[in-house]
Amino acid sequence: MSRSWSARMGKIALTSTAFVLILTLVSTGCTPAPPPKPVERMLRVTAANVPKIDPAIGSDGAAAMGQLNLYDTLVFPNPDGSVRQHLATKWDVSADGLVWEFTLRQGVKFHNGKELTAEDVAFSMDRLLKVGRGWAYLFKGRVNKSEAVSKYVVRFTLTKPFGPFLSTLVRLYVMSKDDVMAHLVKPGAYDDFGDYGTAWLQANDGGSGPYKVKEVKQGEYVLVEQFKDYWNGFKSNSPTSLKIIGTTEPVTVRTLMSRRELEISDSYQSIEALKALGEIPGATVALLPAATMNDLMLNTKKPPTDCLYFRKALAYAVDYATLVQQISPGTPAPIGLVSSAIAGHNPNVEQPTYDLAKAMEYLKKSKYYGKLDKYPVELAWVAEVPDREKIALLVQASCTQLGITINVVRVPWVSLVDKCARPDTTPHGNIVSMSPDYPEAGAHMYARWHSSGAGTWLQMDWLQDKEFDAAIEDALSTIDWGQRLEKYKPLQVRLMEIQPAITLMQGLTRMAYQSNYVVWPAAEAAKNKQPVTVLMGYSMYARDIEVYPEKMPK
Amino acid sequence: MTSPSLMAHKTGPTVQRRDVLRRAWYNFSRNRLSVVGLVIVLLVVLLAVIGPYIAPYPGHAKAFVDFRNSNQRPSVRHWFGTDYIGRDILSRILFALRSALLMGVLVLAIAVPVGVVSGVVAGYLRGSLAEMVIMRVTDIFLAIPAMVLALAIASVLAPNLRNAMLAVTVMWWPWYTRLVYGLASSLRNEYFVRAAELTGASAGHIMFREILPNCLAPIMTKITLDMAWVIMIGASLSFVGLGEQPPIPSLGNMVSDGAKYMPDQWWMTVFPAIAIMLIVLPFNLLGDGIRDLFAMGEER
Incomplete structure (x- = not known):
């Protein structure tokens, strides 16, 4: 009796469960709910030209903008002109000012997944000096020797004391030795190093920065995307990608801006052109020191x-x-x-x-x-x-x-x-x-x-x-x-x-930007009379900028 | 002299001359567009002459800036608006008309005599060393695209109106040489030239008193048509910064400067461009009329 009752109850429970399950499946269209689609937060900017993203080749404003988003440096500039720790966690200088030692942050990964070491830093300096273009002029004749003392300590020996050496290191963009060595084209202008990776680095990067190259279209733009394993992380609304478009043509810039296909303009627009850009609903002209x-x-x-x-x-x-x-x-x-x-x-x-x-x-x-x-x-x-x-x-x-x-x-x-x-x-x-x-x-x-x-x-x-x-x-x-x-x-x-x-x-740098859906810290700071990093390109450090596509006017 | 052209009638009695002129005007005025062209040309010339006296702001054609009044739209105060540094565009156009016309007149005043004389000499002395030298030099100049040659010359020299005129003159004379050479080559075999030679007339007399007057009709037509072209080339040189230098106004430079502010400040470009059109177009129309006039004369 009790067995037959319990068996009956079991059947009822099973039938009920199956019924509820069927009802649920029917009500949800018989398919499981899709995962939420990641929001594309694109930051598009115009520049005087398409950036030369190899730090040993390009050194203008557009190049700086591209490089600082792709590569890391030992130190990072502060708005007051001093520098703070970045890849380097501490540094020492000898009493005669000739020997500088930097201790590196551990666990920093390049875009290729390998760890950044002192050998990569020394290699980056050597390559820069050997190629001799880009930012090389800052170090040429001043840096005599670069060497990895240990896995995480790099040493630079100078030819003569140079006080601002630390400040100039904001332009030593560190790249992966492995990446460069794997892409040498031989024969090249640099003996055993062939072309020193210059051909490959035109359209690729060997960095550890917050963004990595996705696409380089010569004469048109450079598109970079977030590097998910970036050691310093991102803000929740940091751009997922950054597109640097090489044009300053006023009508093009205005058209892109009014169609919300451009978030920040270049700084080469005339006062009259900027006035027109500022009149686009939601756009503001930022005045950066x-x-x-x-x-x-x-x-x-x-x-x-x-x-x-x-x-x-x-x-x-x-x-x-x-x-x-x-x-x-x-x-x-x-x-x-x-x-x-x-x-x-x-x-x-x-x-x-x-x-x-x-x-x-x-x-x-x-x-x-x-x-x-x-x-x-x-x-x-x-x-x-x-x-x-x-x-x-x-x-x-x-x-x-x-x-x-x-x-x-x-x-x-x-x-x-x-x-x-x-x-x-x-x-x-x-x-x-x-x-x-x-x-x-x-x-x-x-x-x-x-x-x-x-x-x-x-x-x-x-x-x-x-x-x-x-x-x-x-x-x-x-x-x-x-x-x-x-x-x-x-x-x-x-x-x-x-x-x-x-x-x-x-x-004074004037740039129009979409202030209704872009939060640009440099522009905000300048507006509030707070200090802003005046070093070329650094106002466009994309990791600090926030984009809210949902606020974009239809 | 047995000239078939209208010019040959200049030695007739006063009444006959008046009759010829009346007939010429009748022929010319049959083409209404040519009359319109003539009227506008006369008007432009008049404006170029009196422009500095009627310009509302003559000081704006000199070293002057007034940034408070920059980029003003056309208004009662500034009919054609103001430019990017506050200068009255109408005043600057009135001054620029002078240099545009001066360019046309002076270039042709130099290029035409040089081209015509060398053409007559080469044409009459056909087969001589003089012909070979003149025509080969002419060929060299004609082989280089005219605008390229003018740009090359003007960019080597200091950029100013004088050097721009020099550049255009250098590229312009060979066309007259080539034209007159062809005419003189055929006329040298005409009976009236042979007759002059038999009477012992000198080569100079034959070239300049017998052959040249019979070439005047096409030369005059070409001059009128070329006036428009020279002004255009001058404006082009000025457009790329190889003509008049600031603050002196020139139409090409005004168009070039204004183009940077298009489309919002359209008046900076549109009015100087219209001014160029108002010079070039009527000279073309006038040239057509003069060509018709001489053609009728020849037919007659």
Whole structure:
């Protein structure tokens, strides 16, 4: 009896369970629920060109943007110009400043899955110096030897003390030795190393950075995607992929932006184009501080700009207020010849103001006064940057009132680089912008006025002053950060006295971005007057940026 | 002289000359478009002459900036708007008309005599060393695309209006040499030339008093048509920065500068472009009319 009852109850339970199961399957369409689809958070940006992603080849703004997302560095720049730990967890320098040892973070993986070791770091430095392009100039002649002391300790021996060595390491992008060695093309320009992997690294990466190469379309774009095993992780809304598109063509940029196919524009758009971009619903124009200086370089080896008084007259004939209020609104006014956004800037220098009476005073002291018509000044502006013509015409209008003839000349960048190889072919005045390689006043002054760089576009003023050379070398060899910064200051005073150039404006990077669905920390910080890393490319560290596609306007 | 062309009638009595002119005007005015062309050409020339006096802001054609008034749309104050540094576009166009016309006139004033003289000499002295030298040099110049040659010359020299004119002149004379050479080569066998030779006329007399007057009709037509082309080439050189330099306005440069601000600030490009069209098109129409005029004269 009890058995038959229990058997009956079992049948009922089984039937009920089967019924419920069938009902559930029917109600859910007889298929199990699919896993949630990962949200594609794409960050698309335009740049002056398609980035050269090999750190031993490319060193411009677009290249920096690509490389810093693909590779890691030993140290990472802070907004105040100092550096913090990144791949290196600690470092030591010998008393004479010649030997630097870095202890590496353990467990960092390359995109190929292998662990990053000291041997890879030493290899990356050797390769950079051997290939000799890209960021090599920062280390060439300074780094004598790179060696792996142990698996996680790397040592660099310098040829002479170089204080900012640590700062320059933000440009030593570490790559996997195995990756490069597996892709050598022989024979090549580098003996046993064949092509040193340069062909392979054009469209691939050997890094450990937060993103890895997905696709490189030459002449069009570089597409990179998240590296899931990145040692430092991601924010929950960090972009899943980053696409760097090589165009600055205003109509294309505007079209992409208004179709929500571009999140952040390049920084080469004219004020008028940016205004139009800012009018796109949901788009905002971000104003980011930059270490760039827009200079009017004066050829000190050619009359009439070889005369100090003539140069001083020009400095007082520039309408600085119109520059920073009308031509480039929001740009900081210059204080000296070094950016106030970088460490070691001296705010206590004599900064010329727009004062035509004072300009005339200086002009009268010039040996060319009274025969100005015989000495027209050729003022060159780079044809690829239309806003600079406005500056040239402003200077021309002021100088005309002083009786100085200014011939404004539009010169393509390539021609200008050719012209500045010799003092006699370098125009009298050249409107050019320049960004220091590491955020220190010494970087700017060494590149701009140390005689070793004469004949390059960075030195169209042809200063070639031995006293200045010795003083900047002395400052750069000072290891102590504070002492070094102090040594930069009198040099800036000296520069303002001899006026080899006129700073027209400090740098300000303008980029439009989709502020309604992109959270861009650099833009937010700049908006809230907080410090921003001014090092070229670092505002585009994609890992820090957040994208919310669900907020994108339909 | 047995010239068949209209020019040959200039020695007639006053009444006859007036009659010829009336007939010429009748022939010319039958083509309405040519009359329109003539009227516009006269208007453009007038504007070029009085432009600096009627320009609302003459100072804007010199070294001048007013960033507060930059990028202003066309308005009562600035009929054609202002450019990217606040200069009145109408005023700058009125000044630029001068350099455009000056370019056309001066280039042709140099290129035509050089080309015509060398063409007549080479044509009349056919088979001589002079012909060979003149025509081979002409061939060399004609072998190089005209615009490429002008760009090459202008880019080697300092960029300014004078050098742009020089560049265009260098590329322009061979066309006249080639044209006149062909005409002179055929005319040298005409009876009136033979007659002049038999009467002991000098080579100079035959070339410039007998042959040249009979070549004038096609030369005049070509000059009128070329005026438009020279202005176009000048504007092209100026467009790439090889003509007038800032702050002096030139139409090509204004179009080039304005193009950077298209489509929002369209007025910076559109008005100078219309100005170029208003010069080039009527000269073409006028050229057509003059060609018809001479053709009728020859038929008659």
